Amino acid sequence: MSKPQQRHAAMNKAFFILMLILACCLAGIDMADANTGTPLKARGGEYTHLTTDGSVRDLVEHPAFKGFSQLMLPTERDIRYLDTPLSNVRSLMPYHGHVNPDTVVVALNHMIDEVNDSRTVFYDFYTDQQKLADPDKENTGLFFYRGAKGAPFAIVCPGGGFSYVGSLHEGFPLASEVSRKMLNAFVIRYRIGSQLKATQDLAAAISYILRNAEELGVSRDGYSLWGGSAGARMVGHIALSGVAAYGGEDLPKPSTVVIAYTGQSSFSEDFPPTFMTSSANDGIASVSSVDKRVKNLRDAGVEVEYQRYRTAGHGFGLGTGTDAEGWLDLAIQFWQKQLNKTSSR
Structure with a gap:
């Protein structure tokens, strides 16, 4: 091939590469993945959904969650x-039962939809x-699931024995x-390893939300705290002693607390x-301890609704596929x- 022909061929190749890059940009494909044909974004610039056919790596590396995916x-x-x-996501949370991979992925995709909007x-x-003063605080944050604008909010505190956070x-x-009930909800990622620090994180999160409401x-007005197992202990501490007792601002206690399957026994008149729930066959949180706390709260004059199931075990989450299925709707109704009591005063 002559030199003029070589130059012409090189120019054609460069032009082809330029057109390929332009086509990928218009199609929403990241060139890092162009060789595999796997889009990081769908057409129109929307991030794609996760599926149970994928892996935890797909979650961690998903561009919609860039900067905070590890905290999930x-x-x-x-x-x-x-x-x-992701079909075996239950193996990541040994203290939890009845983990449903489809339910997990639907909730994650809910957040992806929010990012797309x-x-x-x-x-x-x-x-x-x-x-900077406490590097462990890097491992904290709030995940926001929006309801109606101006509606009250809940903070959900997942459990995990303070050795992990089962968000x-x-x-x-x-x-x-x-x-989906048009109420706002946050999920807290707190520091693991210390019940005290985790509760301090919750106090800081309440203060942050109310300061930036x-x-x-x-x-x-009317916020609620929800907790399961270890997370319910954090909720119980705030319900007993208040936000300021754990380093937060001088704020009202929650209007409602939702406490699921924990053996914590604290209570007071205020x-x-x-709303409490547990299962008789819970092998971690003794149901008799929960029964006793319910009685003590009621004897102290506290309004309590107690849903006691038989076979849901420990850490049943939404309770999908168990006799506890539907408990969350009852808890929302209680909240x-x-x-309604507050608004009628």
């Missing part, structure tokens, strides 16, 4: 999880200065269902109205009952 996992920065199929789904409740099963799915589009 039970323990952050643990590479052992990455190749676990240009809505923020993750918020830091500690400042950069606070994180995938006991946080995101619950918050997603609360938001207008910007977030939530009501400052405990907020309480709404307290809201």
Whole structure:
């Protein structure tokens, strides 16, 4: 081939590559994946949904969750999880039962839809200065599932024995269902390893939301706290002693607390109205301890609704496929009952 022909061939190749790049940009394909044909974004610039056919790596590397995806996992920065199929997501949360992979993925895709609508789904409740002073606070944050603008909010505190945070099963799915009732819901990612620090994180999160309620589009009145197992202990501490007792601002106690399957026994006369649930066959949180706490709260004059199931076990989340299925709707109705009492005064 002559030199003029070589130059012409090189120019044609360069033009072809330029057209390929332009076509990929118009199609919403990231060139990093152009060789595989796998789009990071769907046509029109929308992020694609996760499926149970994917892996934990797909979640961690999903561009919709860039910058905070590790905090969605039970323990952050643990590479052992990455190749676990999402169909086996239950293996990441050993203290939890009845983990439904489809339910997990639906709740995650709810957040992807929010990102596609240009809505923020993750918020830091500690400042950069606070994180610099205590690097462990880097492992915290709030995931926001929006309901109606100006509606009250719930904070969902997943369990995990303070050794992990089971947001995938006991946080995101619950918050997603609360938001579908047009109420706002946050899922807290708190520091693991310390019940005290976790409760301090909850106090800081409550303070942050109430301080920024207008910007977030939530009501400052009538908030509720929801917790399962270890998360329910955090809720119980705030319900007993208040937000300021754990380093937060001087704020009202929640209008309602929802406490699921924990053996914590604390109570007082000024405990907020309480919805409690447990299962008789719970092998971690003794149902007799829950029964006793319910009695003590009622004897102290606290309004309590108690749903005691037989075979749901421990950490049943939404209770899908168990005799506890539907408990969340009852808890929301209890919260709404307290809201109606407040609004009628």
